[in-house]
Amino acid sequence: MASNSVKVPQPGRHLPLATTPQTGVPTTTIVTHIYNLSAAVAQPTTQSTQQWTEVLVTVLKGSAMGFIIVTAILGNLLVIVSVMRHRKLRIITNYFVVSLAFADMLVAILAMTFNASVQLTGRWLFGYTMCDFWNSMDVYFSTASILHLCCISVDRYYAIVKPLKYPMQMTRRTVAIMLVATWLAPAVIAFVPIFMGWYTTEGHQQFRRDHPDECDFKVNRVYAIVSSSMSFWIPCTIMVFTYFAIFREANRQEKQLHSRMGKAMLLNHHRNSSEYGNANGDVISTGGGSSKTLTAHEVHHGEGTLHSTPTKDRNIIKMKREHKAARTLGIIMGTFILCWLPFFLWYLITSLCGEENCSNPDSVVALMFWIGYLNSTLNPLIYAYFNRDFREAFKNTLQCAFCSLCRRPPSDLDALDVRRHSLRYDERTKSIYSETYLKHIDRRRSSEFGSSL
16 A cells, blocks of 8 residues: 655665655655745845844944034034133134134034035935035145144244243234135145146046046045145144143243242241341342242242232233143144044055055045044034133033023123132132232122122
8 A cells, every 4th residue: 555654765865756645746846945935034034134234324323423513513613602702712822723613613514524425325426526626625624624733832832932922923913824824725735636636546537537426535645645744744743842842841830830939938937037137139049059049028028929919820820821721732632633643644554555555445444534523523522621711601602592592691701710719729828828818809709709609
């Protein structure tokens, strides 16, 4: 009697194909159809997972780029408006800061936005001519930013290292000339070489004509050396040397200040001793061979040599502000170098060794660009965190924008300084100011500010 069961072939044996008794279709055919059906069901699931992954990555990239762009625009706009609203911030150094903020804001508007569109869509959407325009704007405003930082470093160098020459050399006319040169110089490497086609090879130019939906910035070796030197290497070298001189001079002045304060306090402690002799201004030496001397007149008429009068106190406070401003601008410079150094190293190395020998993934190139763009977002945050005057001005401007609908007048930063000093120097005033002067200041402040302290 014929069996209705299907025989399964054993390994190593060659048996005839089994068939189902109802249809006569071979079993292997049915198994194949089942496998194809399961594969067809699994394939859409894999494709949908890949699609969702791509969508998620695109959303995350778009959110990060959008945050950087919006923060850069609003932050730098806040710097400009705050300086315009507060008279105390309208100093020579802040002219460069406002111009730098304007350049960074234009980087966000005219460079970051186009780059974001390429990263999110995967192709260039604006044609051949707009590709040259985007590359020119990118080079122009990035170069303008670092040239502004170079001007700021020179301004701080004269203010701290050569303070006597500063008022004569850093006049409004000098600042205006420096700003004009800062805005005109980047055009030499931005507009003319790019629109004339001198920045790249003939092969890449032909490739761009054949593929208008791509906008890669590939340069020849000559342009890479000239543009990177003018945009980054030369200005950064100047900044490194100027800030090194600034920090060295600031440390020297601070040590000198503490030394004179300590000597004054020591002499005041023994002021009734016969060592002081004449009290009419005779010079008293306070150490063998020391070039720093004090007069008995200075010792007897104040608790500290440098703080015996309100005028000297204001000079010390001004010096401290200059040093703190130099440190803040040094942090800005360091942030710029950390943001742009990876890009310019990649830019110069790949241009010199050739695309064939030094090719990089598109994701790495995009990361280099956006780390550099991040600098335009960080500058206003550095001002707000490290500079108290800017922090107070930002707070007042934001209150005007969101709370009072611009009916709030600009805050008096000078008054805020007086309030800050009454709190900040409370523990140190006993060793710096005379008791009489302190009582006078406290009475004046209490009458001015009342319960607000």
